[in-house]
Amino acid sequence: MNESADNSNPESARRQWQGVPSAGFTDWLAELDISLAVTTYQVGKLLLVGRDTQGEMAISSRSFRRAMGVWTDGDIMWLATAYQVWQFASQFDHKARRAGYDRLFVPRTAYTTGDLDLHDIAVDAAGQPVFVATLFNCLATVSHTQSFAETWRPPFITTLTSEDRCHLNGVAMVEGRAKFATLCHVSDTSRGWKQHRMHGGQLWSIDDSEPVVTGLSMPHSPRWHNGRLWLLNSGVGYLGYVDLALGKFEPVAFVPGYARGLAFVDHYAIVGLSKPREQNRFGGLALDDELAAHNMAPYAGLAVIDTTSGQIVHTLEFTGSIAELYDVAVLRGVRRPIALGLSPDELRYNVWAEADGNRRHWRRTPRK
Structure with a gap:
């Protein structure tokens, strides 16, 4: 496995993982x-998983504090972090191509949201980001003048408040519109969902504002x-689909870990897994019994499932310091992606422009 250096965080050299x-x-x-984009908020990384010119796996990592939801179409990428939403754009770069990369993502726009406990992020038909503001129990989008603009809130949440009452965490887009959301319990009190982790979870229809x-x-x-x-169904450990007519969850595959992050390509599902731990919200769930029943040890990483x-x-x-993931996204037609992080030198001394019908790039040497 090849791993690119991460110069955007001085602590990166002390964090060992593979x-x-x-x-x-x-x-x-x-x-x-x-190739794949994977996030881990636990160590604050955006991981880009691809393959090098010899066909070996290669992982590029960049540091973004509390990296959570990620969305990409292969040319644009959106990333939810601790207090900002970042938009990346793919840039033409001769040096990156000579080094074997076929996509370079550069952070172009940051919307400062403050701490919303951001979770899933997606993009609607108009190209606007839609994200889950878990702390505020709502779906939202970016605003040019405010921290966020609310777009939907479950009707049992009586006021917009920073109390994480129901742990709204996931959003599903259908034909460019937010159509479904997941939450951990119908609660209108601060962190009331935590007492109902075993069986309190629900899938909601956004159009109808009713549970499915x-x-x-x-x-x-x-x-x-x-x-x-x-x-x-993370607390039990199953990937499955919803029979919308019957309002029933149909399990398809058991996965060995606390599952968050789901992407598809053809008939394959890619599931992100975290290690369950007794001292946090992952422990004490039915997942523990399911792991024992399947005689499987949990791990942090990805599981590729043939849904047929x-x-x-x-x-x-x-392995090593990475024990928890949050999201995964597929980059189609991309062999080996890389991204710039927030290193001042990377952002200051790389300049791109379109002029006279050509795309140009200047990479300057930092002044001594």
Whole structure:
């Protein structure tokens, strides 16, 4: 595994971690011509997983405090962080191409939101970001004059308040519109959801402002794929889909870890996994019994699931300091992506422009 240096955080050299792929993982990336964006808020990283010119897995990492939801179409990327929402744009760069990269993402726009406990982020048909402001129990978008603009709130939340009453965490987009959301319990009191982690979770219809599925355990990452709504019943450890007519969750595959982050390519689901720990909200759930029943050890990383068989066909395990992930997104047609971080020299001494019909890039040497 090759890992690019991360110069955007002076502590990065002290943080040791490694990505360990299963035998066929990198070949699978090549077969589908994809790479992956993965976030870990625990160590504050955006990880870009691809393959180098020799066909080996390569991971580029950049530091962003509390990196959470990530969305990309391969040219634009949005990232939710501790108190900002970042938009990246893909830039043409001869030096990056000579080094073997085929996509360079540069942070172009930052919206300062303050601490909203941002979770999922997506983009609507108009190109506007839609994100989950979990602390404020609502869906929202960016504002040029305020920290955020609320777009939807569950009707049982009586006021806009920074109390994380229901732990709203996930949003599913359908044809460019926010259509479904996941939450951990119907509660209108501060952190009232925490006493109902086992069976209080629900999937809600945003159009109807009504629950679609109840009795879930800490559900996350609702996603619409090939005409079907999928989600992670995280507290039990299952990937599954929702029978919208019956209002029922249908489990498809058990995954060995606390599942958050879900993306699809063809008939494969890519699930992000974290290690459950007794001292946080991941411990003491039915997931513990399910792991024992399946005789499986939890890990932090990715599980690739063939949704036609329900089998885990590939894995990427993170060892060392990375124990928790949040989100994963697919970059189609991208072999090896890289991103600039927030290093002052990277941002100051790289300049791009379009002039006379050509794209140009200047990389200057920092002054002594």
